[in-house]
Amino acid sequence: MNIKQVLLKYWGYSSFRPLQEDIINSVLAGKDTLALMPTGGGKSICFQVPGMAKEGICLVVSPLIALMKDQVANLQSRGINAVAIYSGMSQREIDISLDNCIYGSVKFLYVSPERLTTDMMRARLEKMNVNLVAIDEAHCISQWGYDFRPPYLRISEIREIIKNTPFLALTATATRLVVNDISDKLDFKDHKVFIKSFERKNLTYAIIKEEDKLKRLKRICSKVKGTGIVYVRNRRRTREISDYLNKNNIASSDYYHAGLDNITREKKQIGWMTERTRVIVATNAFGMGIDKPNVRFVVHIDLPDCPEAYFQEAGRAGRDLKESYAVLLFNKSDILDARKFHELSYPSLKFIKKIYNTICNYLQIPIDSGANVSNSFILSEFCENYNLNPVLTFNAIKFLEKEGYIITSEALQNPSKLMFLLNKEDLYRFQVANPKFDALIKTILRSYTGLFITYCKIDENEIAKRLSTTKDKVVSLLKKLKEFKIIDYYPQNIKPQLSLLTKRVQEKEITIAKENYHNLKEQAKIRMEAMIDYVESTIKCRSLMLLDYFGEKSDKRCGKCDICLERNKLQLSKIEFDTVVEIIKPLLKENPLSPDELLSKIRTNIPEKRVIKVIQWLRDHKKITFDHSENKFKWNN
Numbered sequence: 001m002n003i004k005q006v007l008l009k010y011w012g013y014s015s016f017r018p019l020q021e022d023i024i025n026s027v028l029a030g031k032d033t034l035a036l037m038p039t040g041g042g043k044s045i046c047f048q049v050p051g052m053a054k055e056g057i058c059l060v061v062s063p064l065i066a067l068m069k070d071q072v073a074n075l076q077s078r079g080i081n082a083v084a085i086y087s088g089m090s091q092r093e094i095d096i097s098l099d100n101c102i103y104g105s106v107k108f109l110y111v112s113p114e115r116l117t118t119d120m121m122r123a124r125l126e127k128m129n130v131n132l133v134a135i136d137e138a139h140c141i142s143q144w145g146y147d148f149r150p151p152y153l154r155i156s157e158i159r160e161i162i163k164n165t166p167f168l169a170l171t172a173t174a175t176r177l178v179v180n181d182i183s184d185k186l187d188f189k190d191h192k193v194f195i196k197s198f199e200r201k202n203l204t205y206a207i208i209k210e211e212d213k214l215k216r217l218k219r220i221c222s223k224v225k226g227t228g229i230v231y232v233r234n235r236r237r238t239r240e241i242s243d244y245l246n247k248n249n250i251a252s253s254d255y256y257h258a259g260l261d262n263i264t265r266e267k268k269q270i271g272w273m274t275e276r277t278r279v280i281v282a283t284n285a286f287g288m289g290i291d292k293p294n295v296r297f298v299v300h301i302d303l304p305d306c307p308e309a310y311f312q313e314a315g316r317a318g319r320d321l322k323e324s325y326a327v328l329l330f331n332k333s334d335i336l337d338a339r340k341f342h343e344l345s346y347p348s349l350k351f352i353k354k355i356y357n358t359i360c361n362y363l364q365i366p367i368d369s370g371a372n373v374s375n376s377f378i379l380s381e382f383c384e385n386y387n388l389n390p391v392l393t394f395n396a397i398k399f400l401e402k403e404g405y406i407i408t409s410e411a412l413q414n415p416s417k418l419m420f421l422l423n424k425e426d427l428y429r430f431q432v433a434n435p436k437f438d439a440l441i442k443t444i445l446r447s448y449t450g451l452f453i454t455y456c457k458i459d460e461n462e463i464a465k466r467l468s469t470t471k472d473k474v475v476s477l478l479k480k481l482k483e484f485k486i487i488d489y490y491p492q493n494i495k496p497q498l499s500l501l502t503k504r505v506q507e508k509e510i511t512i513a514k515e516n517y518h519n520l521k522e523q524a525k526i527r528m529e530a531m532i533d534y535v536e537s538t539i540k541c542r543s544l545m546l547l548d549y550f551g552e553k554s555d556k557r558c559g560k561c562d563i564c565l566e567r568n569k570l571q572l573s574k575i576e577f578d579t580v581v582e583i584i585k586p587l588l589k590e591n592p593l594s595p596d597e598l599l600s601k602i603r604t605n606i607p608e609k610r611v612i613k614v615i616q617w618l619r620d621h622k623k624i625t626f627d628h629s630e631n632k633f634k635w636n637n
Contacts, residue, residue, distance in 0.1 A: 003028070006052045007045070010078045017042045019196050024050050027132060027168050032191035034138070034169045034183055038198055039315035043170045044071060047134035050168075051108055052080065056131035057101055059162075060110045063137050063149060065409050066258075066285070068110040075108055082108035085115055087374055087407045087499045092488060093417070093455050094372075098124040100454055113140070113151035114404050114501050118372070122161055130162045135186065138169035139308070142181035143519055146173070146308040146527055150516075151404040156187040172315070173308035176551035198311070198550045202318045205542035205561045206327045207535050213301055213329045214244055221250045221279060224325055226296030227272065230281040231313055233302040235259050241301065242281040251278040258285035262415075287313060293320035300328040303338050306527035307534060307549050330535050342528050346521045347396045349512055355396040356405060357507040358386055359498070370500045377408070377498035397498075403512055409497045415457040416492045418444070418478070421485055424452065430486055437486075440477050443467055455488070538563065538621035539581070566621075570613045576606050580614040588624060588635035598633055 003024055007013050016024075019037065023046045026033040037043050051058030062068050068084040075082040083097045083106055101109050102124060109128075115121055133155075135141070141152035159165075169182050183191060210216045217230065228251075232238055238255035245253040254277045256268050271277040273292055280286060284304075298317040304310040310328070318324025347355075362382055363375045379397075383390045400406050420427060431438045443466050448456045460478070464471045475491065482489045534545055542561035547554050557564050557574055567577060583602050587593060593601070595615075602611055615633070618624045624633050 003049050003053050006049050019194050023194050026192045027166050030166050032167045032188040034193045036195040039172045039312050047168050054131040056129035058108050058132045059130050060134045061113055063140055081106045084110035087409050087497050096454050102127045114407050117154050125161050130165050133167045135169045138171040138182050139174045139178050141185045142178045144177045146306045149402045173312050198552050202321050204325050208329050210329045211331050218250050224297045228279045228297040230299045238281045253279040256282040256286045287316050297325040303334045306531050344391050345395050347392045352396045352399050353507050353510045360504050365504045368503045371503045374497045374499050376495040407499050417455040417490045418458050419455045419488045420451050580611055592632035592634040594632050
């Protein structure tokens with residue numbers, strides 16, 4: 001099949017979105033390719049279609065377990081064989097999944113960058129017919145990016161294993177510096193770069209300084225029709241704000257965060273996707289991989305960490321290209337909190353190493369063991385046990401994760417999984433000899449497929465219903481079958497998981513380069529300050545500021561953001577306004593001037609009344625101040 005036939009057969013689309021076909025053709029021509037496509041641009045199609053069009057398997061490197069699982073489920077729902085390897089799986093499950101990638105009909109294998117560094121993974125890759133390597137969230141490879149993960153730096157090492165296989169790097173948010181760094185770190189040579197404009201003409205940006213954020217949120221939800229997302233930083237606040245909206249009869253609202261179990265999250269997500277819920281109040285755990293085109297507004301109650309995160313989250317509004325709104329509410333305390341949060345995000349290197357050692361002791365992992373073994377790990381219990389600061393400890397764990405020492409997962413509530421260990425003939429003989437298990441085994445075989453070649457998700461409640469018995473009875477029988485080595489059975493797990501990616505090392509052997517640590521901290525600070533500058537700015541069009549941040553040049557104001565609306569009240573053209581500002585700024589930076597002195601030095605054809613409007617606007621927005629004692633204007637730095 002050609003790529004358009006693949007698109008139509010599996011996705012039901014008759015044509016590609018802008019840039020998608022160009023990217024796919026570049027990959028099919030065997031070229032390394034970098035695609036920069038803002039949120040909603042359809043990045044996954046760019047590797048899924050060529051992965052289906054070519055013989056072999058597509059290897060997808062992704063940093064998020066939730067995103068991997070969502071994409072695998074999506075592909076499977078389209079009749080495409082896809083698997084993911086992630087923490088929480090047993091060693092046997094991993095072995096079988098990888099064997100199916102080598103000898104079976106699997107078309108997509110999703111792994112984390114950390115998993116890609118293991119000897120076992122690399123040994124299996126040698127035996128796979130890999131047709132494409134797709135690196136999702138590729139900005140994670142760059143120390144200049146907003147979510148740097150050192151294991152991404154080792155991805156290019158697999159080129160020696162799968163020679164002549166093209167690489168496709170994809171990201172939604174990257175500055176030009178990051179784009180160049182991605183190409184360099186992935187060892188791209190004769191490659192192509194495709195960049196879709198960051199401009200969102202249908203999206204209106206608004207930054208509102210507000211002390212009573214809930215009251216303002218209530219007004220926004222009342223005024224803007226349609227579905228929306230409200231982003232907050234704190235899990236507890238998701239529920240509080242959702243309850244507030246429901247109590248005020250503003251909207252059918254629900255809350256969402258990563259601490260909820262998988263079934264609850266899925267239920268809440270479906271409720272919002274089907275519009276039984278109008279507004280979802282969530283942490284940034286919500287949104288990845290969700291393709292809902294008709295979101296009319298996204299509101300940020302708290303300040304995002306950086307412009308990249310803000311642009312990605314705000315960009316979930318208006319994917320259908322209809323008029324939508326991205327509103328950020330902030331006040332002075334948010335600025336103080338952002339700077340404080342930045343410091344807490346970077347515990348000392350000594351503390352990070354101490355946490356690694358303490359975790360290993362807590363989980364009773366000896367030196368030189370523990371690699372790739374999943375352990376239940378509840379952060380609050382761990383911190384309480386050792387009297388540790390939860391925020392600093394959480395960030396130390398995240399740093400160890402970025403450095404490739406450990407990998408964690410939230411309370412995924414992985415569904416129960418089962419696989420038969422006997423072949424069909426031996427299983428039949430067991431059924432004849434043990435009739436009390438016969439009905440259960442027959443029900444399982446009728447209800448699920450592929451049980452002899454891989455682990456399948458099962459639902460004990462559904463099996464119990466079909467057998468007219470209880471779930472506890474089914475679980476008890478399944479455990480007996482496991483004891484008899486008839487099946488391998490893993491009951492659902494509702495606790496967070498933590499795994500070491502390598503054997504435990506001594507605390508003194510943990511290597512985290514000081515320059516790397518300090519560089520990451522400094523880059524994060526630069527991005528944070530860029531976010532603060534964005535919300536505090538009162539002169540430049542919001543859209544133009546974002547375009548400029550991502551290295552895209554434009555001088556056309558959006559005309560509808562909060563800044564542009566204020567400017568429009570002046571009834572001045574952009575050229576007139578910018579001309580006057582460009583004259584005033586250097587004059588007042590050099591010396592304070594009286595009103596008469598300032599006006600006399602502004603030599604332009606623009607009428608004085610219009611010049612005075614610009615001066616008044618600059619004063620209202622605190623860009624210039626007037627010293628009454630000296631009767632002079634001065635520029636505020």
